[in-house]
Structures are given as C-alpha cells and as structure tokens.
Amino acid sequence: MPTIFYDLSEQFLSSGLKLKYYGIARTVMDVGHELARMPVDVRFVVYSPAHEAFFEVTPRLGADSPTGILDPGLPDAATPYRIRNSFPAAHGLRDALHPLVRRAVRAINLRRWRHIPEGLVRKVDMQGQVLVSLGRPKLMADYLTGLARHGVYPRLIPLLHDMIPLHEFALSSSPGFTSTFCHDNAVVLARAEMLLANSAFTRGEILKMCDAGYLPPPPPIRTVPLCHELRVTDEPVSKTGPTEPYILCVGIQRGRKNLECVVEALLALHDQGRPVPPLVLAGAPRKRTESYLNEARFAPIRDRVHHVINPNEAELRALYEGALALAMPSRMEGWGLPLAEALWLGTPGLAAEGNAALHEVGLDLAQYFDAEDPCALARLIDDLQSDPAARAALKARIRAARPRLRRWRDVAEDLLAAVTCATASAPHHQRAAE
Structure with missing residues (x-):
C-alpha cells in the first residue's frame, strides 16, 4: 500500500x-x-x-x-x-x-x-x-x-x-x-x-x-x-440533562430533521392527559427553533423543553445514558450518527420508518414510526415511560447486540x-x- x-x-x-x-x-x-x-x-x-x-x-x-x-x-x-x-x-x-x-x-x-x-x-x-x-x-x-x-x-x-x-x-x-x-x-x-x-x-x-x-x-x-461507537473521552462534563428520564434529540431542527414531529408528539401526550417527559435538544442554537417553540399552541409543554448547547463528546455520552430514548424523525439522512451512538450505549432509539439509512443504522434494534404521524411517536414514547419492565428488556437486548455493531x-x-x-x-x- x-x-x-x-x-x-x-x-x-x-x-x-x-x-x-x-x-x-x-x-x-x-x-x-x-x-x-x-x-x-x-x-x-x-x-x-x-x-x-x-x-x-x-x-x-x-x-x-x-x-x-x-x-x-x-x-x-x-x-x-x-x-x-x-x-x-x-x-x-x-x-x-x-x-x-x-x-x-x-x-x-x-x-x-x-x-x-x-x-x-x-x-x-x-x-x-x-x-x-x-x-x-x-x-x-x-x-x-x-x-x-x-x-x-x-x-x-x-x-x-x-x-x-x-x-x-x-x-x-x-x-x-x-x-x-x-x-x-x-x-x-x-x-x-x-x-x-x-x-x-x-x-x-x-x-x-x-x-x-x-x-x-x-x-x-x-x-x-x-x-455506532461513541468514543470515551476525558473531557469535563458540565452540561447535563434533567434528572428525570427525557427524550433526547441531537442536532435536530425544523424541516428535514423534523423537529415538528417530536414537539407535536409531546403536545399530543399532553392533550391525551398522559405524562409528558422532558425534551432535551442537544446541539447548536437555532433562532428558527426558538421561534417555533414560542408559538402559542406549545405553551402547555414549553417548560418541558431543555437546550444543551454544543455538548462535547463526554457530555453527549452522559445525555444518551440519561435518556428515556433518542428520537430521530429525520425524513432523510446519509447515515445517522445520533441513532448509532444511542444504540451503542444501550439507549432505545425511535427512528423514522422509510428512512433507508436509518434502517442500516438501527437494524432490528430501533423502533420505527411514520415521520409524518406524531401520534405514532407519542405512542412509542408513552409505552417506554409506562412499562419499565418492557423498557428494561429492550435496553438489555440493545446492549447484548453491541458485538455486532460497528466501531471506528x-x-x-x-x-x-x-x-x-x-x-x-x-x-x-x-x-x-x-
């Protein structure tokens, strides 16, 4: 060579x-x-x-x-x-x-x-x-x-x-x-x-x-x-998520990344009288994201949204590990590192059905939903937060699959x-x- x-x-x-x-x-x-x-x-x-x-x-x-x-x-x-x-x-x-x-x-x-x-x-x-x-x-x-x-x-x-x-x-x-x-x-x-x-x-x-x-x-x-691997680093961890389990989105915004689906899913849970988990948005700040979340109809769930600005690798690892699940409703991706990293760490991944790249990443480990149907995502979220035994079994199955996931x-x-x-x-x- x-x-x-x-x-x-x-x-x-x-x-x-x-x-x-x-x-x-x-x-x-x-x-x-x-x-x-x-x-x-x-x-x-x-x-x-x-x-x-x-x-x-x-x-x-x-x-x-x-x-x-x-x-x-x-x-x-x-x-x-x-x-x-x-x-x-x-x-x-x-x-x-x-x-x-x-x-x-x-x-x-x-x-x-x-x-x-x-x-x-x-x-x-x-x-x-x-x-x-x-x-x-x-x-x-x-x-x-x-x-x-x-x-x-x-x-x-x-x-x-x-x-x-x-x-x-x-x-x-x-x-x-x-x-x-x-x-x-x-x-x-x-x-x-x-x-x-x-x-x-x-x-x-x-x-x-x-x-x-x-x-x-x-x-x-x-x-x-x-x-799928998220490398371990010794960077300091100062940015953290809520103490209660939350839905994590990494690098999400409106449009192709489909932030709308996640926010609408949480609003649907609220309207149905179901518990609304916190939503953590990790990544660069976006003015259009702030404008969207400030729409009047999201007032009932706005205090459930938390921003973690530009987390480093160690902080991102901690965010994955504390999450109820990662939500990735993207309409199109080339690969999908957030879904990959979540699965690497044993965190349930909720991914858009029909997104071919996300199926390559998520294999049979992710749970898939229609990216144009926030209620479908809401049902998956509610199932995870309502059935601790099923959630634990899912996490155990994901962790057991790590040997077949890809490393750097x-x-x-x-x-x-x-x-x-x-x-x-x-x-x-x-x-x-x-």
Whole structure:
C-alpha cells in the first residue's frame, strides 16, 4: 500500500466551536484517530489556501487534543479565511472582482499563518500522492481547483456523506446552495480515483444523481459504512440533562430533521392527559427553533423543553445514558450518527420508518414510526415511560447486540481496504487532466 495522506483540512478550516462537533468533523477526527494508531504509512495534512498547497502536520491525539480525540495541532489564530475558488455559473461582476478579493484574503491568511511556530508544519508535494478526504465537498472542490492552477493532481479518494441538497425540497427552498453543492460534488467526482459512500443508501443516491444528470459519470464507488461507537473521552462534563428520564434529540431542527414531529408528539401526550417527559435538544442554537417553540399552541409543554448547547463528546455520552430514548424523525439522512451512538450505549432509539439509512443504522434494534404521524411517536414514547419492565428488556437486548455493531476501527479498516483496491491500478491521469 502506498503512503496515505489523510486530510485534516475539515478541522483546520473550521476550527471554531460551531463546527467542532459537527458530524462530518467528528467522522474526520475519529477515523484519523484510528489510522494514527494502526501500523500503516499515514501522513496527516491540511490545505493552506494562502499557499494553495498542502502541509504535513503532527496531530494531537486523545487527552492531548482539545477535542479529546484528534486535531491538527495548529493554533486557532492560524485558521484561514475561506473564499470559494470556483463557481457553478459565470457572473460578470463577481468574476471580475474575485481575483482582487482572493489576493486580499490571501494576504490576510499569510499573516494568520505566521501564528504557526516554525518547524511545526512541512510543505508536501501532492502530485500523484494518495489523498484521502472525509470532509465536505466544498472544501475539496476549493483545494482541487487551487492545486490545479499549479498543475498538481493528487490521487483523490473522497468519502461522500449524502446527496440530500439535490432533492426536490432543497431545490425549491434553497436553489443557490443546491447549485453550489452540485458544482462542488461535480468537481470532486471529476477528480476522484474512487468514491467512498458512508452507507449503501448514499451510494445509491450518488448513482441516482449521476444517472439523472446532476453529476458527471462517477468513478467506482465503494461503501464504507460509518459506525455506532461513541468514543470515551476525558473531557469535563458540565452540561447535563434533567434528572428525570427525557427524550433526547441531537442536532435536530425544523424541516428535514423534523423537529415538528417530536414537539407535536409531546403536545399530543399532553392533550391525551398522559405524562409528558422532558425534551432535551442537544446541539447548536437555532433562532428558527426558538421561534417555533414560542408559538402559542406549545405553551402547555414549553417548560418541558431543555437546550444543551454544543455538548462535547463526554457530555453527549452522559445525555444518551440519561435518556428515556433518542428520537430521530429525520425524513432523510446519509447515515445517522445520533441513532448509532444511542444504540451503542444501550439507549432505545425511535427512528423514522422509510428512512433507508436509518434502517442500516438501527437494524432490528430501533423502533420505527411514520415521520409524518406524531401520534405514532407519542405512542412509542408513552409505552417506554409506562412499562419499565418492557423498557428494561429492550435496553438489555440493545446492549447484548453491541458485538455486532460497528466501531471506528471497522471504518478505518474498510477505508484502508478500499484505498488498497483503488491504488492497485495506474492513476487516472486522463481524469485528472480533464
């Protein structure tokens, strides 16, 4: 197997608290942590927009990292400002001004780069090197375009997390984002040696979007499912949930994530005269979530809603362990880490029926309900809180199934097997030159 250059740009370019525990960033750090502990030739790199080049870094691991898992080991003050390198369509004024803006941002980023102590990073020539990236397509598209300006073409093996923005509901509600998302993924597909998909569902979605003409013909696609494991960290726990059992939702909001279903289910319990468990919303604060919960009709249950803002890994573990159940009513997911993590810890998972990715995650362990029927969710919640013996039996069955759930080591091993397969043949020079 050739040397693997593992991309930590997702963390370097998004080092702020807002994205620190974002699902994609967590995937990057967890897989990177496993690769760092395996007897393989892996070098960790970040992309510098100021230099339009990659630099090798020495990541901090475990207790040495502020994430408790892994990070690039660079000061936050060096985090560069990002400016897009390419666009889905021509625009006269923007295209005329963009080179000037790019030069100004580059000057700022070069000054920020000086916060990195001398000798901490080493520039890497990525021409023909195997680059594995699990980050967002927009970051990959930026650095692929930047490298191409210098005639540098790595052998890219990216993992794609979902095609959700290309569906009709996103096309109608956010055409600008959908257009750029499509463009970025097209750039990635055009340069990739092989694609990795985080679930069988996502693999099918990629093929569907390629067949529909949204994306170019893909290279070979291999499924590398994500996992269930929530790693133990020694981070401090200061953010906690209620003392009584509660329904937990992680990273939920209105729309595709379907916060509406959970809130309506609790309101239905209230209207039926049944006990209403607390609802814990864990994740980044959202103004539209606050506005929604402040609607007059939710007044009877508003005091049952608790917010835990941006919990770290240890705090998230404690939230799972104290929950009556995790509710995940998403209409579509690429994988579904919250459901996976809840099951890993023996917490019942209530998941949307018809969501193919959630069935891959939940297996026969989750309980499924119609995401458009809050009363169906209310019945599951009421059953759990009304029958302690049945709840205990369910938790015991979930805990007994842990040996067949996936770990981050499984993801890393499957990724290495895919890289071995992808690099067994000659590089796709013709694809890279297109």
